[in-house]
Amino acid sequence: MDDAVSVRDLVVDRGRQRVLQGISCVVPRGAVTGLLGPSGSGKTTLMRAIVGVQTVSSGTVTVLGRPAGAAELRHRVGYLTQAPSVYADLTVRENARYFAVLQGRGRADADRAVSDVGLAKAADQLVGTLSGGQRSRASLACALVGEPELVILDEPTVGQDPVLRADLWARFHAMAATGTTLLVSSHVMDEAARCDRLLLIRDGRLVADDTPDAVRATTGVDDLEEAFLRLIRASEQEGAGEREE
C-alpha cells in the first residue's frame, strides 16, 4: 500500500449516464501523475471521487491509506477545481489568508503561496478584476497553501502563458521531489510528456496507465498524441462494436 491513491472498480453514475465504467488505477507517491483525456471523458469525476466529494455507485477509493473523503484527510489533500473557486470580491491575499487559516496556517504561508504562483504583484487586487489565467492561479495558491501531501489539480495550466506554464510544471516537480504526490489533469496532450506517469481515460474507461516512455515504447511512436490515438484505436477494437463514435 505504498501508493497515495488506489482506485478499484470505480463506477459513477450521474442521472442515467454512467460516467466512470469501472476504473482501477493507482497514483504513486512523490510523483506527478497526469490524468489525460478529452473533455467529458470523466477526468473531473474521477478527481472528485478521489477528493471524496463525488457520490459513487460502486468500487472503492483509498487515499493515503484512508477511505476517500475521510475527515482526517481534509488537511492532507489539496483540491483545485476546474473553474476557479475563489471569492471574486476578495483580494488574492485575502483569499489565500482565509484558506490558510482553514488549513491551520498563518499569514506568512499565505503570502508565500501567492508569490509561488507568480501573483505577488497582484496580491492586493480583487480576484474579480484579474484575468482568467491569474484567477486560476489565485485558486491554485489556495489549494497549495496548506502544503498538502496529496494535491489534486483539475486543469491548472489552462489559459496560462507558455512561460508561466513551464514555471508551474517546474514547481509541481519541485513539490514531487520533496515527497508531495500530484495528480494533474489536462486535455492538452503536450503536457503529458511533463508527467512522471500517465493515466489516459476516454468515455469513462482507462485506456493507458504507464510512464510516458513506456507508452511510446508499446506504441512505437515518439509523439504522445499519436501514441494515444493508437491506444484508443486498439482499445476500441477490443471493445468490438460495443460502442460507437
Added chain:
Amino acid sequence: MNPRILAATTGRILRQLRHDKRTVALLVVVPTVLLTLVYFMYVDQPTPPGRPSVFDQVALIMLGFFPFIIMFLVTSIAMLRERTTGTLERLLTTPLGKLDLLFGYGIAFGLAGVLQSTIASLVAYRVFGLDTAGSLWLVVMIAGVNAVLAVALGLFCSAFARTEFQAVQFMPVVVLPQLLLCGLFVPRGEMAGWLQAISDVLPLSYAVEALQEVGAHADPTGTMWRDVAIVGGAAVAALVLAAATLRRRSG
C-alpha cells in the same frame, strides 16, 4: 466548531461585504429613506387619544422588518454564490465544519443587521421623534435577533434555488406572509381562527409582539423575553435545517 476557523469565516464574509461599497451604502441609506416616506405619509394623520400615533406603530415594526428582509436576501444570494462558484464544495474539502460556515454567516450578517437597525433606529428616534416607552436598544436587540433568523432562513432557502432569479423569489414567499399576518394590518386577535393559527407558527409574529411590548412598557417584559427566545429558537432550528442541506458528497 473551531474558534479560529469560525472567526476567520466571519471575518471573510464581512470583508467581502466591505469591498462592496455600494451594498454597504444601500444597507445604511435605504431604511432612512423609507422611514422618511412613512413619516411624511402619517405626519398629518390624527392620532386617537390614548393611543400611540400611527407613525410610532408603523415605524417600530419597520425597524424590525428592515434587517429581516435585507439580510434574508443578502444571505440567500451570498450562499447561492458559494454553491454555484464552487467555493462551497472547496470549503467542504477543508477542515472547516458546516457549523463554522453557518455560524460565520449568522454572526457576520447578524452584525450587519445590528448596524443597519442601529442607524435606522437613531434616525427614527432622533430625527422623526419616534416615541416608545421602552429603550431604543431593546428595539435594536430585537432587530438583531430578526437578522439572525433571516440569515438562517436564507441559508436554508438557498439550497432550493439554482439561480439568483429563483433565490430572490423566495423573498416574497418567506417575508410577505409574515408581514401580512404579524398583526400590523389587522390585530392578531381580530383575525379569523385559521389565520391566527398560521400567524402563531410564523416567527415574525413574535418579533412584532416583542417590539410592541417595547413600545408600550418602559421596562422589558416577560412576554418580550419569551418572544425574543421564540425568534432565537426559530433561528437555531433554521440553522439546523440549513446544515442538513450542506452535503460533502454530491452527484
